Amino acid sequence: MLELYVNDETAQLKAVVLGTAESCGPTPKAEDCYDPKSKQHVLAGTYPLEKDMVPEMEAVAAVFEKYDVQVFRPKIIQDYNQIFARDIAFVIEDKFIKSNILPDRDREIEAIQHVIDQINPENVITLPEEVHVEGGDVMPWGDYIFVGTYSGEDYPEYITARTNVDAVIALQELFPNKTVKSFELRKSNTEPKDNALHLDCCFQPIGTDKAILHKNGFLVEDEYEWLVNFFGKENIFEITKDEMYNMNSNIFSISPEVIISEQNFTRLNTWLEEKGFTVEKVPYAEIAKQEGLLRCSTMPLRRA
Incomplete structure (x- = not known):
């Protein structure tokens, strides 16, 4: 039986699903x-291209091995993009x-x-269709669950709007002892520099008390100020x-002290090391x- 536990973004990582770039298929059509x-x-x-992405993901797998993290990989589906494991499920406390x-x-x-199949079936949650x-x-963060959302009436028109208000309500019902705090994100179908695809594209907690933030990713200034x-x-x-x-906020914590980051994030990496x-x-x-990076391609199953 696979024991699940995730209560925040940075506690010592014990088990994780890492996506795969193998057989990720041909370049899609623009539409x-x-x-x-x-x-x-x-x-x-x-x-x-697949030949360039596979070594990138294996470099992450090697870091996990170095820190004795148990790594699960998806079964390969021919010609199918399976890189972003974070999108398909998530763990909060002992719930998958x-x-x-x-x-x-x-x-x-x-x-x-x-x-x-290795998880207690009682802890596997399937949400209602409208969620x-x-x-x-x-993002679980101790007593909080931070959730990026978009509540505009034009929600259906945005392929980039992935989490609705029903999800905020459903999570609060699932975890009544936590405070679910939602943040309205800026969406664009056409301009990547004005599109916060997910909350982790403009915010991520690190260590025990720090965070990476991008103000323009938030639609409501008060929520950013919070x-x-x-x-x-x-x-x-x-x-x-x-x-x-370039996805600088989409790094990934192995522990409160250790972070996996992209090698070209010079300004961020310098700051992290100084801290x-x-x-x-x-x-x-x-x-x-x-439009995804390290957090997007990992799904933590257990943190100490």
Whole structure:
């Protein structure tokens, strides 16, 4: 039996699902892309290739091995993108919650059925159909669950809006002892620098009391200011629009002291090291072209 426990973003990682770039299929047509950044790279002829992405993911697997983390991988589906494991499910406390994601991506959850089969069935939660949520929008943080959402009436028109208000309500009902705090995110189907696809594209807690933030990712300034006050201005690394576009907030914590980051995030990595973090630097720039990075491609199952 696989014991689950995740109560925050940074406690010592014991077990994780890491996506795979193997057999991820041909370059999609521009009109089939799920986000504006992927579309931009398709049109520019710079969309990432499997041969370049596989070594990037294996570099992350090697870091996990170094820190004795148990790693699960999806079963390979031929010609199918299975990189972003965070989207398809997430763990809070001892509950494994299946996401209701874009219908085209249903097969991704089937590819980790061998993991789900090891979990107590009572702890596997399937949400009602009207609840839309992806793991990139959900962050447990002690007594809080931070959730990125979009509540505009034009929600159905945004393929980039992945988590709705019903999800906020459902999570609060599932975890009555926690405070579910939602944040309205800025969405764009066409301009990647104005699109916060998920909460972890513009915010991420690190260590025990610090955070990476991008102000323009938030639609409501008061909600952004709440986070600034919660962590304290001196504990926040504010990233620029270009840094958000390059996914600087989408790094991944192995523990409160150790962070996996992209090797080109020079300004961020320097700041992290100055603050005393150990930064395990990996190449991930090709995967970043699909508007996802390290947090997006990992799904923690157990943290100490």
